[in-house]
Amino acid sequence: MAVIRSAGLRGFRATVAELGGDADALVREVGLPVEALDTDDLLVDDLAVATVLEVAAARLDCPDLGLRVASRQDLGMLGTLALAVQNSPTMRDALECTSRYLFLHSRSLSLSLEPDPYAVRGVVAIRYGSAPGLPDPVQGTDIGLGVLHRMVARLVGGPYGLRTVELPYHPPAPVARYEEFFGVEVRPGRPAALLRVPASLADRPVAGSDEGTRRIALAFLAGRSPEAPVDLTARVHAAVAQALGTAEVELPAVARLLAVHPRTLQRRLAGEGTTFAAVVDEVRRDTAWRYLTTTDLPLGQVAGLVGLAEQAVLTRCCRRWFGATPTAVRRAAR
Structure with a gap:
């Protein structure tokens, strides 16, 4: 069974309540403990988490549920990894650190910096999604891309030159809703979930980073093994x-x-x-x-x-x- 930290459900209870639903009943329905809604560090079945998001979106007639939950999450959901990331010297270091230790949050997720799929000069892609061979659930991927977008903006202290957002599905919510959230063109039905960004983003400094804090956080993370x-x-x-x-x-x-x-x-x-x-x-x-x-x-x-x-x-x-x-x-x- 692949697992994810229950921090992935941050904001779910508040979003469901706002829509008039019962978050406790929904998580019980898919076999998740109710405690997962109110604590970050329970290890829970990631398939059940993806399922409860889809069930809630359908049951509450809220196709943009993932984006709503993402707006209530932030970098802090990554726990200790967040401390290392936000104290990285550059965005390249921050993304590399996130990629290396993302298994601490979920073993079925991956993050990588890749060449632009359209070969546009000066553009690269931050790829987010399930590990190879696994499907990308709509609401779960919406949360991940949404949090990633907000994380990058937080790390550099504002807009970062996002070009387009690529979705690996045709979402049930209007594309205009995604474009409102991300502020750029969103392209559905693409091969992978991507944020296309300037290549120069990798060299931008992380706002407010501290090397001493980063060393301590990395010392903590270094003892963790993905195997x-x-x-x-x-x-x-x-x-x-x-x-x-x-x-x-x-x-x-x-x-x-x-x-x-x-x-x-x-x-x-x-x-x-x-x-x-x-x-x-x-x-x-x-x-x-x-x-x-x-x-x-x-x-x-x-x-x-x-x-x-x-x-x-x-x-x-x-x-x-x-x-x-x-x-x-x-x-x-x-």
């Missing part, structure tokens, strides 16, 4: 995250929660190239990063929330995880 399996590991990750800071995180308890014998759990994790201790360490790292970069909680309290005995242990762990103290991580994020 790591997600099936059981993702379930253990979610179970540990739920227990962290509220109970002793022990293998037998997590195994009971997942209805798996502890030895079977260890064996299957080993088959996926990891261990229970490694998953716990990763969850602690991710949770510590979130508290340090998004809250002002005292460091001693952060240590307790991630299941560490004291602040000194948190400091040692942060040096190992990020190459910096908790205070330095927090300062960089600010």
